[in-house]
Amino acid sequence: MFSPSSIARDLVAGLVVFLVALPLCLGIALASGADLFSGLLSGIVGGLVVAVFSGSHTSVSGPAAGLTAIVAAQIAILGSFEAFLLAVAIAGIIQIGFGLAKGGALSAFFPSSVIKGLLVAIGVILILKQIPHVVGHDADPEGDMSFQQPDNENTFTELLITLAGDVHLGALVIGLLSVALLMGWDRVPKLKKSLIPAPLLVVLLGTGLSIWFSGWGKPWSIGPTHLVQIPMAASASEFIGFLRMPDFDQIGNPAIYIAAITIAVVASLETLLNLEAVDKLDPRKRNSPSSRELVAQGCGNLVCGMIGGLPVTSVIVRGSVNVGSGAKSKLSAIFHGVLLLVSVAVLPKYMNMIPLSALAAILLVTGFKLASPSTFKQMWKEGRYQFIPFIVTVVAIVMTDLLVGILVGLGIAVLFILNSNLRRPIRRVVEHHTDGDITHVELANQVSFLNRASIERLLNQAKPGSRFIIDAQGSDYIDPDVLSLIRDFKDNVAPTRKVLVNLVGFKSKYQFNDVIQFADYTTRELQEAITPDQVINILREGNERFVDGTRLNRDLGRQVMATASGQNPLAAILSCIDSRVPTELVFDLGVGDIFSVRVAGNIVGTKSLGSIEYAVGVANVKLVMVLGHTRCGAVTSSANLIDVGQGAQAATGCEHLQSIVDEIAPSVTSRLQDFEMGSRGLADLSDAEAEGVIDDIASMNVARTVNEILARSTVIREAVDRGQAKVVGAMYDVRSGIVQILDANGMPLFQETENSA
Numbered sequence: 124m125f126s127p128s129s130i131a132r133d134l135v136a137g138l139v140v141f142l143v144a145l146p147l148c149l150g151i152a153l154a155s156g157a158d159l160f161s162g163l164l165s166g167i168v169g170g171l172v173v174a175v176f177s178g179s180h181t182s183v184s185g186p187a188a189g190l191t192a193i194v195a196a197q198i199a200i201l202g203s204f205e206a207f208l209l210a211v212a213i214a215g216i217i218q219i220g221f222g223l224a225k226g227g228a229l230s231a232f233f234p235s236s237v238i239k240g241l242l243v244a245i246g247v248i249l250i251l252k253q254i255p256h257v258v259g260h261d262a263d264p265e266g267d268m269s270f271q272q273p274d275n276e277n278t279f280t281e282l283l284i285t286l287a288g289d290v291h292l293g294a295l296v297i298g299l300l301s302v303a304l305l306m307g308w309d310r311v312p313k314l315k316k317s318l319i320p321a322p323l324l325v326v327l328l329g330t331g332l333s334i335w336f337s338g339w340g341k342p343w344s345i346g347p348t349h350l351v352q353i354p355m356a357a358s359a360s361e362f363i364g365f366l367r368m369p370d371f372d373q374i375g376n377p378a379i380y381i382a383a384i385t386i387a388v389v390a391s392l393e394t395l396l397n398l399e400a401v402d403k404l405d406p407r408k409r410n411s412p413s414s415r416e417l418v419a420q421g422c423g424n425l426v427c428g429m430i431g432g433l434p435v436t437s438v439i440v441r442g443s444v445n446v447g448s449g450a451k452s453k454l455s456a457i458f459h460g461v462l463l464l465v466s467v468a469v470l471p472k473y474m475n476m477i478p479l480s481a482l483a484a485i486l487l488v489t490g491f492k493l494a495s496p497s498t499f500k501q502m503w504k505e506g507r508y509q510f511i512p513f514i515v516t517v518v519a520i521v522m523t524d525l526l527v528g529i530l531v532g533l534g535i536a537v538l539f540i541l542n543s544n545l546r547r548p549i550r551r552v553v554e555h556h557t558d559g560d561i562t563h564v565e566l567a568n569q570v571s572f573l574n575r576a577s578i579e580r581l582l583n584q585a586k587p588g589s590r591f592i593i594d595a596q597g598s599d600y601i602d603p604d605v606l607s608l609i610r611d612f613k614d615n616v617a618p619t620r621k622v623l624v625n626l627v628g629f630k631s632k633y634q635f636n637d638v639i640q641f642a643d644y645t646t647r648e649l650q651e652a653i654t655p656d657q658v659i660n661i662l663r664e665g666n667e668r669f670v671d672g673t674r675l676n677r678d679l680g681r682q683v684m685a686t687a688s689g690q691n692p693l694a695a696i697l698s699c700i701d702s703r704v705p706t707e708l709v710f711d712l713g714v715g716d717i718f719s720v721r722v723a724g725n726i727v728g729t730k731s732l733g734s735i736e737y738a739v740g741v742a743n744v745k746l747v748m749v750l751g752h753t754r755c756g757a758v759t760s761s762a763n764l765i766d767v768g769q770g771a772q773a774a775t776g777c778e779h780l781q782s783i784v785d786e787i788a789p790s791v792t793s794r795l796q797d798f799e800m801g802s803r804g805l806a807d808l809s810d811a812e813a814e815g816v817i818d819d820i821a822s823m824n825v826a827r828t829v830n831e832i833l834a835r836s837t838v839i840r841e842a843v844d845r846g847q848a849k850v851v852g853a854m855y856d857v858r859s860g861i862v863q864i865l866d867a868n869g870m871p872l873f874q875e876t877e878n879s880a
Contacts, residue, residue: 170183182416210386215428237532293342665712668711690715851864
């Protein structure tokens with residue numbers, strides 16, 4: 124907090140926040156129907172008490188605009204301000220207890236759309252509310268944020284009255300010059316980074332012009348109603364007399380405790396929301412400890428109740444000004460409290476010379492920064508599930524008040540969250556097999572009773588003879604109603620419809636044991652019944668899931684145990700050793716589904732061909748696939764060596780690498796002699812041209828390997844002639860993850876673009 128590198132910036136920020144807080148404290152007190160001094164006391168406590176105990180670096184506390192209606196109503200209900208102070212002190216104790224119980228964790232559940240809506244709404248309100256003050260129309264007290272005003276006007280009618288000509292010429296000039304200075308200051312980088320705060324210059328300029336205008340006559344002279352009005356004490360004893368004590372005789376009045384609970388709950392909610400909002404503005408993106416903040420606010424309200432102040436909360440307007448002024452630590456908040464105390468106790472005469480239009484200009488420019496059009500564009504791009512709660516929050520806060528608007532925004536956000544959960548409580552993936560489809564039903568992390576209808580709808584769609592895997596491995600909570608539904612489906616509905624059900628991953632506390640009624644891996648029966656074309660379709664669909672990010676959540680541990688006694692793979696895949704081509708993942712396969720043969724350049728030699736022959740002739744796989752890939756390192760190295768006429772051992776020192784180069788060489792030679800190469804070598808091509816040539820060679824090499832397998836292996840060739848197996852090629856795109864399946868001539872077997880993705 125007292126770092127030499129930040130202390131100057133913190134003091135400057137504290138000064139700017141003080142200038143903004145001064146009229147707000149007075150205006151909120153006036154709007155609440157309380158003494159003006161009570162608002163100033165709250166601002167002082169927010170700086171000297173709350174900031175000291177708070178863990179936030181940027182939040183600034185003071186009297187809350189969102190509590191004005193509650194404060195006014197409770198003072199009227201309790202009958203005296205002193206009784207109200209007792210309720211404030213008890214509310215502080217409640218907040219301390221709430222904070223010690225880690226109640227600040229509730230802030231994690233506030234949707235970001237509502238937080239951003241709060242920030243923008245405050246910006247819009249500042250713009251709408253400060254325009255009248257900037258031009259000298261000060262009928263509504265500064266700091267009132269509600270739509271309905273104490274003077275029976277509202278935000279928009281106040282603007283209409285202002286536009287109709289109710290302006291003060293001197294205040295208008297000061298306000299417009301102040302706005303121009305603030306806007307221009309931010310556009311000059313050197314001025315913006317300087318330690319001289321533009322708001323201080325605005326206040327000095329406004330005060331100087333106000334004094335100058337005082338000799339110009341009525342149209343220009345700025346009277347007390349357009350200036351800051353701090354209560355002035357003639358002596359120290361009179362100043363102390365401004366303090367008020369709570370009425371402890373009301374300790375047994377039930378209405379006191381109702382008021383205390385109301386204040387504690389509303390103040391805590393407003394604090395947590397404002398704290399989240401200010402943290403989003405912090406350029407360092409620091410997270411404030413929310414439970415500690417509640418304890419700090421409780422201490423502040425306890426002190427306010429004991430000395431005559433209004434309830435305090437974290438205040439977004441002050442916090443945003445604090446961040447915008449470059450505050451680095453909470454020293455700025457503490458310093459603003461010190462300045463408030465000094466201004467009230469020592470300098471009220473000079474503070475009362477500041478015109479409200481100059482201070483309103485600071486808030487107006489702050490409003491423009493908060494309600495930036497870029498925020499609206501960003502929220503629009505994020506889709507209706509973010510934009511609608513955001514815009515509803517903005518409109519609700521502007522058209523009602525801070526508290527009501529936030530509650531409306533939270534309500535709308537909750538409805539959208541519930542709607543999202545109702546629509547997507549599960550992930551459903553259908554896996555096609557020759558002996559029937561398998562429907563994988565993966566339950567969400569939290570499955571509540573609200574999800575029962577959609578799950579029931581899905582289960583009711585089960586066709587006779589189908590197979591379901593209900594997977595709860597990712598679920599932390601499943602509502603008892605949903606468990607009862609699943610249990611009834613397994614025990615009663617599924618047997619009647621001849622539907623087989625596997626239950627996987629249900630925790631023991633649900634009293635569900637894993638139930639396996641069918642095998643979800645390759646069995647002997649499946650291997651015997653399936654055709655080569657069906658195996659190709661299984662691989663294609665698996666690759667589509669891989670590309671789309673919807674891979675099946677397989678119980679690999681159970682598959683390991685199930686396949687321990689034997690294997691019945693569907694295909695043998697000869698792929699490259701490249702680490703970017705994990706075959707089982709690329710095709711979204713389970714344990715035991717394929718033989719995987721890997722060799723650099725996916726070439727076929729004696730040993731690899733023997734392995735593939737075993738797969739077809741002994742293990743009865745129905746498909747042999749040669750899987751090449753783009754940007755292949757083995758093909759690239761071989762092509763470069765052949766292009767310059769150099770041997771592999773001479774170039775790399777590897778004794779056995781030449782045999783791989785020799786297998787790839789025919790494809791390299793054919794491509795280098797092909798069209799558009801002419802006398803140029805690989806080194807003469809651009810990077811894009813060379814990459815295209817290498818990919819062509821890799822594809823040609825795949826086709827050549829397919830033909831070599833058929834030509835050199837009698838057992839594989841005969842199986843293909845009998846229709847028991849197929850040999851195909853494929854190319855894997857390392858950029859997109861898409862596999863394109865090729866025939867023996869290297870041509871695509873399927874014409875759909877991007878593998879139907």
